[in-house]
Amino acid sequence: MSIEVRNISKSFGKFQALKDVSLEVKSGELVAALGPSGCGKTTLLRIIAGLETPDSGSILFHGEDATQSSVSDRKVGFVFQHYALFRHMTVFENVAFGLRVKPRPQRPSNEVIRQKVTRLLELVQLEWLADRYPSQLSGGQRQRIALARALAVEPKVLLLDEPFGALDAKVRKDLRRWLRRLHDEIHVTSVFVTHDQDEALEVADHVVVMNHGQVEQFGAPEQVYEHPASPFVYNFLGNVNLFHGRIVGGNLQSGSLKVAAPDALAGEERAAIGYVRPYDLDVQRARTNGSTIEAIVQHIHPVGPVVRLELLRRDTQDSLEAELTKDQFRELALSVGEHVFVSPKNLHIFAADYAI
C-alpha cells in the first residue's frame, strides 16, 4: 500500500515540529526518514500512524484519505523506539496480542493463533524465547519481538521509530541487514526513522532527509549522497570541507582558489560557499595546472583502508580534511609539516545566505 503525505504541519505549543511536509512512499518500498534529533521525523511517523493528529494537511493510504481514521483503522504496524513490549506478558502473548483483541467474529481460534505466532517467531528467529518475559531478553531480541508483534496483524504499512537506536554498534549492523532481508521477503511498505546516515543509506530504497521540520531532500541513497540538494544535506551526510568565498565574474574566489560557479549563481557578485568531500580533494606535492591551494600537513590519521590528513590552508588559515587511499598516501610519502598543493575535484557551490 502506498503512503502519501500532503502538506502536513504540526506544532506543539510554540514549537513547530513539521512545516508543510509532503512525501510519497510507493507500495512495497523501504524508506528512511533521516535527520538530526528534533527535526520532526518521529512526529511525521506518528502522524502517519495516527498517534498524533496534524494541524493541517492530509495522509493518504493507497490514494484514500486516512487523516481522520483512528489508529486501529489504519492497519499500521508500529515499532516503538523502546519497543514498548507488554512487560507482564510472555513473548508469545506479546506477539499474539493483536490477534486476541480482534472483534469476536474475526478472532482466529487458539490453534490458529498458536500456529501464526510460532511462524512469526520463526521468522524473527526467536521461537525458543516464546515463554520468556521481555525483561529476560536482550535489546536486539526485544526489537525483533516488537517487529514480530507488529507483523502479527498483517499491517499494510510498517512504521519503525529509531528501530536500532538503543542497540550497540555491532548488533545495529546485523539487525539492519536482517531488516533489509526481511523486507525483501515480505514486501510491506515500510518507513523507518533514524539519525544514523549509514543506516539510512545502506538499508533504504529512498531516503528523506529532514531538518527543522522540513524535507531537505528526497531521493535514492546514491542521489542524496552524491548530489545533495542543500548545504544541510551535504553536512549531514558525511564530512565536508567548506570553502568560504565570493562569486566574482562567474567564478568562486576563495583565497587563492578560483573555481567556475554554476550559471544560476554566476550572475551577480555575492558571498558563496563551496562544499567538497574529503575524498574529493586532490593532494599533490607539486603545484599542478589550474587553481590550487597551498597547505601544510598538520596531522596524519591512518584509519583502516584510508588515511585522513588534517591540512592548514596557507592563504586563509582555515583547516581542511583530505582522505587518501593507502596507496595514494604511500606514493606521496607525506609527513607532518610538509607543504602540499590541494585542488577540489568535485565542488558544489551554494549561496552563502543559505543558512545551515
Added chain:
Amino acid sequence: MTVKEAAPRPQRPTITEPVWVRWLLTAIALAFLGVFLLLPLAVVFIEALSKGLGAYGKAVTEPDALAAVRLTVTAASISVFLNLVFGVAAAWAIAKYEFRGKSFLITLIDLPFAVSPVISGLIYVLLFGLQGLFGPWLNDHDIKIIFAVPGIVLATVFVTFPFVARELIPLMHEQGTEEEEAAVSLGASGFQTFFRVTLPNIKWGLLYGVILCNARAMGEFGAVSVVSGHIRGITNTMPLHVEVLYNEYNPAAAFAVASLLALLALVTLIAKTAVEWRTQRDRKELVEIQESLTP
C-alpha cells in the same frame, strides 16, 4: 533470568561516627517508637482484656457494637469503591494526557489532605443540613443525608479521596504511554487497552492505594463525627462508638471495640508491606529494562 548473586554491601566511608554514637541514636529511635507507638498499642489490648475474655466478647458482640461495625464496613466499602473508580480515572487522565487545568485538578485531589476533617464534615452539614443550602428541599422530599448513613458515606468519600489517585499518578507517569499506544496500534479498543495493558501494570500500586484508602475510611473520626449525630446503633461508626463508650465510663468496652480497629491497623500494615515489596520488585524490573535499553 540469570541467578543473581548476593552483591557485597557497598562500603560507606562517610559514616565515621564512633560505635557508641550509633548505638545511642538507635536506642533513642527505638525508645521513641516504643513509647509513642508500641506502648499505646499494647495498652489498647491490655485494657480491652482487663475484665476478662467474657466481657471482651460481650463488648464486641452487643447489638450497638455490631451495628457500628456494619456501618463502618458499609461506609468503607462504598468509599473505597467510589475512590477506586475515581482514582483510576483521574490518574489515567493526569498521567497519560495533556490538558488545560491539569495542575488545578491535581491540587483539587489534594484538597482533602489540606483541610481539617472537621471542616469537611461541616461543609456537608452546611450543604445538606436542615438549615443548609439544600436542606429545605431535601426535607420536603423526605431525604435524610445529615445524621444518617448517606452523610457518613459522603464525609468518608471526601476524606479518602486522594489515596488511590495519589498512589497511581507517579506510577502511571513513570510507565508512560508507549505500551498503550502499542496496544492501540495493534487494534485494541480503549477497554481492551485498559484491562489488558494498563491495569496489569498498575495492579500492585492500585492495591496499595486501596489498602491505605480502606484503613483511613474505617478509622475516620472528625468528618464523620460532625455529620453522624451519634445515634447509637444507627449512625455510630466504630471510632464514634469507641468515643461514646468511653464517655460513658465504660473503658473496657471502649478498648475492646478499639482493639478491633487496632487489629485492622496491624492487618493493613502487613498487607501494605507485602504489596510494597511486590511493587518495588516490579519497579526494579522496570528500571532494569530501561537501563538495559541505554547502551
